[in-house]
Amino acid sequence: MTKTTAPVLDTRALNRATLDRQLLLRRAELPAEAAVEHLLGLQAQNVKPPYYALAARLDGFRPEDLSALMADREVVRIVTMRSTIHTHTADDALTLRPLVQPARDRELTLFRKGLQGVDLDRLAVLARELVEAEPRTMKQLREALLAEWPDADPQSLAIAARCRLPLVQVTPRGLWGRSGQVALTTAEHWLGRPAEPAPTPDEAVLRYLAAFGPASVKDMQTWAGLTRLKEAFERLRPQLLTFRDEHGVELFDLPDAPRPAAGTPAPPRFLPEFDNLLLSHADRTRVIPPEYWGRSWVGNMVHSTFLVDGFLAGVWRLQEDALVIEPFGELTRAQREELVEEGARMLAGMHPGSSCDIRFGTVVHRP
Template identity: 70%
Template sequence: MASRTTHPVLGTRALNRATLARQLLLERAPLSAHDAVAHLLGLQAQNVKPPYFQLHARLAGFRPAELAGLMESREVVRMVTMRSTIHTHTADDALTLRPLVQPARDREVAYFRKGLVGVDLERLADRARALVDGAPRTMGEIREDLLQEWPDADPQSLSVAARCLLPLVQVTPRGVWGRSGQVRLTTVENWLGTTSPVRAQPVDDVVLRYLAAFGPASVKDMQTWAGLTRLREAFERLRPGLAVFRDENGVELFDLPDAPRPDAGTPAPPRFLPEFDNLLLSHADRTRVVPPEIKGRTWTGNQAHCTLLVDGFLAGLWKLEGRELTVELFSSVPARVRDLIVDEGERMVGEMAGGTEGTNGTEGPAVVVRFGAIPR
């Protein structure tokens, strides 16, 4: 193994620019929504709209109807995967990433074991699968059915067990832009009509995909993204074919040899990101995007705010109401940067608010961008 002194050091700005390049945030990419979702290994999606805004910030010519169409054709789906959170995945990734993170879901069930005394988990999974494959069900309906067999169990623990033991997807119209729908669930196999045995993506392949989308990164970074442990063995197997660096704190970082690592001085345009964007959630050390002095500013209680990048780093929050965009900056910026923020904000609202109204981006009322405290 090479000594640590032989590994080049990547400063914070160099890491920032490399990550932005992988995340398609230095310049909008000419990719389809499907290919972007695959490249990014999914889009965090606790709420319906964030995946659409994530793609708008990254793709040239993106309109909400494109992702909505993929949802309706079942080429992408919404389901619990990394970090026990809802993600929008391609159909292929939904089938193969969920088995990869199943050990973490099993640990989650174990955390609720006190509420599952006397519950046969294999029987629970079989009963819940039969119920949701018969027809998509709400979590309340699943819980009530399970309580018929285990009336003394804790209702929340039964819900957690069903959600963790089964690969449940949220069926449409939930997740479709411009439509509304209650969360109803069925298994991913049933929704996608597959009868073939589902196998996890090889962990080594996922490491390489993670580095392509989030690198350069440490073992702990990927473990944070995936919600998994014990990934070092995979990195060590891959080490001979990887580029190895260190950050300014001496942490070892791995990367694909030919992946883009732009100069630290590469311009980074303002970008409006929604709440729960994986850019801010997929590294153990987030200082490559989040300056230490503003750590925690993107949350109020348990509410996550939409975020603004300026010069590649978290620099403010935003909130959209109709066609009025409020931007709250954490510190002052030059007038020319404010102009760039306004231009990007007007573009986002003009293109995305049009999609909300069903006009697919056609002109509407004037967009208003104002600077001030966002409404809490």
């Protein structure tokens, strides 16, 4: 099927298909580890977002489910896609990190000035020895590397170690209800087994489409932070379906993947900050209405968001005594009631015994 004759998927059809892949049309009866694997990891810039991400997607999820996996080293926190921390299964940590390593190598060029005279191969060897002897904080790692290269920029040295090595954050960092500063060791050392070969680009394309499709080549490149993936899509073309969006952009998809009707009901969902649903496509209008673009963050501060009818509709936050829901626009009475019901469900699962009220606030727009 050629690009000119491929059927068109409008924004609502793309929205419903993506929500289904993201386990957001209905809560899935999946173990937490299987969900993390299917979703190709969860954004984990902060500790709590992966927990709220699964609470929105899994039936009966409890924070202890993910926390236990982390304590048992079945899932880990590691820098992968887009140079951001993700919670991945152990298997994916050992394979997806090699897949995106070219992007981490490119990232290092941004710090070229601070790394003049630094032998990066030797830095990787030394940093590995340091963190495998005992987990190190970034401060400790900087200071140790600075002793070897006193004229280099300390921050650049630490970033070079993070880019060259698959560094995981060791527990108790990341555990629910626990605290701990970031301490790092290598994925291989923490998991007790060597890194595995990266999946082929073709394998990665198929997994991406299963979690985020239908999607364009640029969509996947945005998700992975990689370039030159068009060849993989072309190799797979005979076994994929092709569509167009309303702007004529070619989209690829798995033949047996769900593509619900555009009118399929989409219940409200509370998502954490940095949820991958909002970050994993070049064209994000399938989830973010153009008039709300940029409304979920202010400077470097990113808010938790909620969906109404499948689309970004506002932000939320937990205060000591309340779940505060701040819509961007007018909501119907039925939508507000559904949000209150969903909010109560989230609080019961994530904070059992909580006596928080649920109230609607007013968003202050900052252009």
